[in-house]
Amino acid sequence: RRTCGKAAEESARQLRELAQDLGQEVDVKVEEGDLLDHLSEAAGEATLVAAGQRLRAGGGEGIGSGVEQLLRKIRCPILLAPARYVGPERVVVAYGGKELGATALAMGAQAARTLGLPLEVFTAADAEVRGHLAHRARGQLGDSAPTATFAGHEGDPGTRILEHCTRRDLLIMGAYGHSRLYRAVLGSVTNQVIHQARWPVLLSGRPASA
Numbered sequence: 301r302r303t304c305g306k307a308a309e310e311s312a313r314q315l316r317e318l319a320q321d322l323g324q325e326v327d328v329k330v331e332e333g334d335l336l337d338h339l340s341e342a343a344g345e346a347t348l349v350a351a352g353q354r355l356r357a358g359g360g361e362g363i364g365s366g367v368e369q370l371l372r373k374i375r376c377p378i379l380l381a382p383a384r385y386v387g388p389e390r391v392v393v394a395y396g397g398k399e400l401g402a403t404a405l406a407m408g409a410q411a412a413r414t415l416g417l418p419l420e421v422f423t424a425a426d427a428e429v430r431g432h433l434a435h436r437a438r439g440q441l442g443d444s445a446p447t448a449t450f451a452g453h454e455g456d457p458g459t460r461i462l463e464h465c466t467r468r469d470l471l472i473m474g475a476y477g478h479s480r481l482y483r484a485v486l487g488s489v490t491n492q493v494i495h496q497a498r499w500p501v502l503l504s505g506r507p508a509s510a
Contacts, residue, residue: 340373349374352381371475371490371503377407378475380494380501386467388500391419394461394473394493397433401474402440404504408472409445411502415470419448422464424457458492467499475503 312328319326331338339349351370370378393408395401405421412419421441423433434450441448453460465471475490494501 336369336373339370344374346374346376348377348379350379350381352383378503380497380503382467382498382500384467384498385500388415388417388470389468390470391415391417392465392469392471393419393421394457394471394489395421395423395433395437396457396474397423397436401437404472404474405437405440406444407502407504409441409448411470411472412445412448417470419445421448421450422461423450423452424455424460425452426454458489461489461493462496465497465499469499470502471497471499472502472504 308330312330315326315328339351342349349370391408391412393404395405408419408421411417421434421437423430425433430450430452433452437450438448451464453464461471461473471493473490473493490503494503
């Protein structure tokens with residue numbers, strides 16, 4: 301997790317060239333030290349933190365694990381990119397109906413509008429609970445996503461989310477809730493998904509009291 305002088309400078313150069321090719325302006329900083337510490341400090345003024353393979357711990361192609369520490373240090377949304385980026389064709393919101401559900405739905409509706417993509421709300425519960433959650437989600441979405449669809453399966457939430465999504469999805473989900481019990485349950489689902497996902501994952505961040 302430590303930057304290396306020449307490698308960092310080369311990465312910065314490539315990033316500047318990419319931004320120039322895309323017609324974008326970018327402020328590139330190269331600093332020595334722990335990457336998570338620098339990200340946590342910079343995130344204080346950020347509205348979104350984007351991270352990729354640098355924060356992944358261990359082998360494989362997953363996108364999660366160094367982010368676990370970052371999740372506990374910052375409150376703004378975090379966009380996690382997989383090793384191989386594929387443009388999304390659908391926005392999927394993993395919805396549990398509590399705590400950060402409304403935030404994730406709002407972010408999903410905005411992302412779908414901005415990207416011109418369909419929005420799907422996914423829940424992992426039995427049929428009766430899914431119907432209740434779909435009704436609640438429709439109420440929270442209001443007129444922001446009138447064409448949103450709803451899907452779900454009964455079973456373990458993390459497993460069902462991973463089975464449902466594909467590389468062509470942008471998945472939006474909450475990171476932690478207020479209560480200790482809810483934080484433990486949702487946190488475990490979040491950790492499972494970010495470790496194994498092969499698609500972009502946008503974590504909606506934490507409320508101030510979490």
